[in-house]
Amino acid sequence: MQRLTPTGQPAIAAQDLTVRYGREPALDQVSFEIPPSSTVALLGPNGAGKTTLFRAAIGLVRASSGSIRLVSRRIAFVPQRLDIEPSFPVTVTDVVRMGRYGDLGWVGRFGDRDRQLVSTALRELGIEHLADRRFGDLSGGERQRTLLAQASAQDADVFLLDEPFAGLDAPTHAALRRLLASWRERGRTVLVATHDLESARRDYDLVLCLNRRMIAFGPPATTFTEEVVSETFAGHILRVGSLLVDTAHHHHGAG
Amino acid sequence: MDWLIDPFQAEFVRTGALAAAAVGVISGVVGCYVILRGMALMSDSLAHGVLPGVAIAFALTAGASGSDPDQTAIWFGALAAGLFTAGATNFVLRRSQVREETAAAVVFVFMLALGVAIVSRVQGYSVDLTSFLFGDVLGVSSGDATLSVVLAIAIIALVVLLYRPFLLLSFDPQRAAALGLPTERLHLAMLVLITLAVVIGFRVVGALLVLGLLIAPPATAALLTKRLPAMMALSAAIAAASAPLGLILSWNLDLAAGASIVLVAVSGFVLALALPAARRAS
Numbered sequence: 001m002q003r004l005t006p007t008g009q010p011a012i013a014a015q016d017l018t019v020r021y022g023r024e025p026a027l028d029q030v031s032f033e034i035p036p037s038s039t040v041a042l043l044g045p046n047g048a049g050k051t052t053l054f055r056a057a058i059g060l061v062r063a064s065s066g067s068i069r070l071v072s073r074r075i076a077f078v079p080q081r082l083d084i085e086p087s088f089p090v091t092v093t094d095v096v097r098m099g100r101y102g103d104l105g106w107v108g109r110f111g112d113r114d115r116q117l118v119s120t121a122l123r124e125l126g127i128e129h130l131a132d133r134r135f136g137d138l139s140g141g142e143r144q145r146t147l148l149a150q151a152s153a154q155d156a157d158v159f160l161l162d163e164p165f166a167g168l169d170a171p172t173h174a175a176l177r178r179l180l181a182s183w184r185e186r187g188r189t190v191l192v193a194t195h196d197l198e199s200a201r202r203d204y205d206l207v208l209c210l211n212r213r214m215i216a217f218g219p220p221a222t223t224f225t226e227e228v229v230s231e232t233f234a235g236h237i238l239r240v241g242s243l244l245v246d247t248a249h250h251h252h253g254a255g
Numbered sequence: 256m257d258w259l260i261d262p263f264q265a266e267f268v269r270t271g272a273l274a275a276a277a278v279g280v281i282s283g284v285v286g287c288y289v290i291l292r293g294m295a296l297m298s299d300s301l302a303h304g305v306l307p308g309v310a311i312a313f314a315l316t317a318g319a320s321g322s323d324p325d326q327t328a329i330w331f332g333a334l335a336a337g338l339f340t341a342g343a344t345n346f347v348l349r350r351s352q353v354r355e356e357t358a359a360a361v362v363f364v365f366m367l368a369l370g371v372a373i374v375s376r377v378q379g380y381s382v383d384l385t386s387f388l389f390g391d392v393l394g395v396s397s398g399d400a401t402l403s404v405v406l407a408i409a410i411i412a413l414v415v416l417l418y419r420p421f422l423l424l425s426f427d428p429q430r431a432a433a434l435g436l437p438t439e440r441l442h443l444a445m446l447v448l449i450t451l452a453v454v455i456g457f458r459v460v461g462a463l464l465v466l467g468l469l470i471a472p473p474a475t476a477a478l479l480t481k482r483l484p485a486m487m488a489l490s491a492a493i494a495a496a497s498a499p500l501g502l503i504l505s506w507n508l509d510l511a512a513g514a515s516i517v518l519v520a521v522s523g524f525v526l527a528l529a530l531p532a533a534r535r536a537s
Contacts, residue, residue: 058433077433087477088291089486090426098426101419102434134481150430160433 009071011036011158011189012057016066019052026052028213029066034206036071037187039180041200041220044210045233050193051080053210054160057191074102076156078147080163080193086136092146093131096121099153121153124182125175141169148172152179159183159190166195177203197229262506263499270400271392271459272499275516277403278456279468279494281410283476284487285452286469286494288445290477291425296356297446298469300344300363301337301453302462306370308336309387314377326399333457337450340366345443390461390513392502399458406455410448414487421445422483460513467517468494475524478533493523 010033019027027049034040044050055061056068058077076099099121100114122128125145130138135146144164151159164176180203183190191208194200200207201220209215209223209232216228262268289298312332316325340362347358374384386394395403414421423431424441432438449469456465476490501516508515527533 055429058429060429060432060438073435075433075435077430079427079429082427084426085291085293088426089477089480089483090422091481094482095426098419098423098430101423104419106416106419154434 009036010034011038011071012068012191014053014066014068017053017056017063017068018065019049019056019061020064021052025064025212027056027210030210030214031066032208032214032217034189034191034208036189038205039184039190039203040192040206040208041204042191042193042208042210043195043197043200043232044193048211048232050210051162054079054162054191054193057160070158072157074154074157076151076154076159078151078159078161078164080166082143082147084136084143088136090135091132092127092135092138092142092149093118093122095135095146096149096153099150099155102154102156117153117155121149124152124179125149126171140167141172144168145172145175148176148179157188159188161190161192163193163195165199197224200224258507259503262503267393268502268506270397271395271512272502274395274400274403275392275459275498275502276495277400277407278459279472279496279498279516279520280407280491281403281452282456282465282468283472283491283494284411284414285448286473287476287483287487287490288421288425289449289469290473292445294449295466295470297341297344297359298449298453299466300359300366301340301446301450302457302465303363303370304340304366305333305336305454305457305462306387307366307373308332308334308339310370310373310377314373317377326396330454330458333454334450336366336370337454338447341443341446341450345446386461387457388461388463389511390457390459390464392459392512392516395459403455403459406451410451413448417441417444418483460517464513464517467520468497471517471520471524472497475520475527478524478527479530494520497523 012032012034014030014032017027017030018025030049030053042050042053052061053068054077056063057070058075096118097110097114100110100117104110104114119128122131125148127142127145127149130142130146135143138146148164151161165173168176180190180192192204201224204220206218207220207223208217209228211232211234215232216223216225263272289295309329309332312328313324316328317323343365344355344358344362347353347361348355351358353361420431420436420441423434423436424438424445428438431441452469453465456468460468472490472494473486475493476486480486480489497516497520501519502512504510504519505512505515510518
């Protein structure tokens with residue numbers, strides 16, 4: 001099912017986007033246009049401004065100059081880390097249902113479609129058996145699957161995921177790959193920050209290489225030159241056979 | 256069983272119990288957000304920040320002849336000062352990199368010092384300062400008690416209406432922003448609700464102890480529930496029940512009324528800690 005994205009209009013467009021925290025720019029004059037229904041890998045070392053780009057896209061930080069615009073307000077955002085008070089009184093189902101609040105508004109009633117989206121999301125992520133458990137009592141992997149189920153239930157036009165693969169256990173990793181594939185199939189726009197160069201090359205339509213300023217943007221086949229990669233990661237790259245390995249990331253542990 | 260019934264033979268005790276129970280419902284519900292969002296210090300700051308408003312209202316209405324101050328003026332003075340405290344703290348936070356607790360503390364000591372300075376210029380305030388700090392549950396008029404009940408109903412209606420936005424804001428402000436919620440304005444709305452709870456509560460249990468009703472019942476409920484609506488209902492019930500129980504304690508043991516109510520509320524937390532449901536596997 002194609003979404004309400006007017007033809008020709010980019011799903012996400014940044015125009016000379018600059019964001020400063022204090023004096024240092026976290027993002028410096030970044031411009032790109034992501035066409036609708038494309039999946040984009042956002043690459044860059046820690047501190048490259050990936051999280052800032054997401055925060056600017058959802059309006060949590062203001063652009064110091066320039067702009068970033070999204071074609072739809074129906075955005076699902078999965079932040080990198082969520083420090084929830086363990087006693088926070090919500091069940092797994094409650095958390096997934098929150099994904100519907102955007103479409104339903106403050107007091108709109110849950111309809112059949114909402115309930116179906118919630119139960120599908122629970123099933124997709126394999127957490128049906130946890131539905132009535134308190135979110136704070138779950139393991140790290142189960143919490144991540146719950147938050148991904150929330151994003152899935154949201155059924156958004158644009159999905160923004162900030163390093164979702166960092167520190168995932170194997171079942172969650174597999175579930176997330178299935179989710180990304182299904183969003184891609186359904187023509188959603190997906191922007192994923194990742195450290196995995198191999199997956200970026202293989203699984204995405206476009207790559208966006210960022211290191212405070214934009215290094216490159218385009219299809220992986222033509223964009224992913226050694227020059228671009230080494231400029232993006234500023235010397236943290238090791239070449240192993242045909243693989244490019246992000247050494248800085250590996251030294252810091254697997255996320 | 257006389258010791259149970261005796262206290263409530265007197266009308267002023269019944270009125271006080273009703274007002275305190277209404278205050279309990281308000282703080283029990285609003286306090287859930289205070290503990291979920293870690294705003295205990297902010298709430299304490301609001302409670303003390305009302306002093307200058309109370310003092311100015313007292314000075315303007317009490318008159319040199321020693322006539323009673325106007326209670327409505329004091330109420331609005333407290334509300335204005337509380338909202339100023341919330342607004343000033345938010346302003347400091349937005350203009351600087353300081354932590355919220357630092358911003359709250361800076362504004363809080365300023366308001367407290369300002370309040371004491373104003374009090375020192377107003378004759379006859381020394382007596383009323385005691386009731387400001389420790390409350391005067393048995394001095395509540397029936398009009399005030401009715402007002403508390405009406406406000407309790409209004410605040411519950413507001414919390415029901417804002418249930419989804421407030422839940423999202425408390426669970427994850429980033430996701431709330433991504434869903435297009437005006438997080439800044441919702442945060443301010445929450446501060447206004449907490450200010451209202453504090454202003455309504457300090458008349459009954461005092462500025463020093465109003466935090467007890469905002470924190471203890473929700474903390475108890477958090478130990479025993481796993482969903483927010485249940486937590487709010489249990490918290491409100493505990494806080495409301497603390498009012499008559501506290502007054503029975505106060506009447507029979509000749510203890511300060513406001514303090515007795517808060518003692519009962521906190522005892523509930525200690526009791527809940529001993530229950531098996533409070534222990535979580537982790």
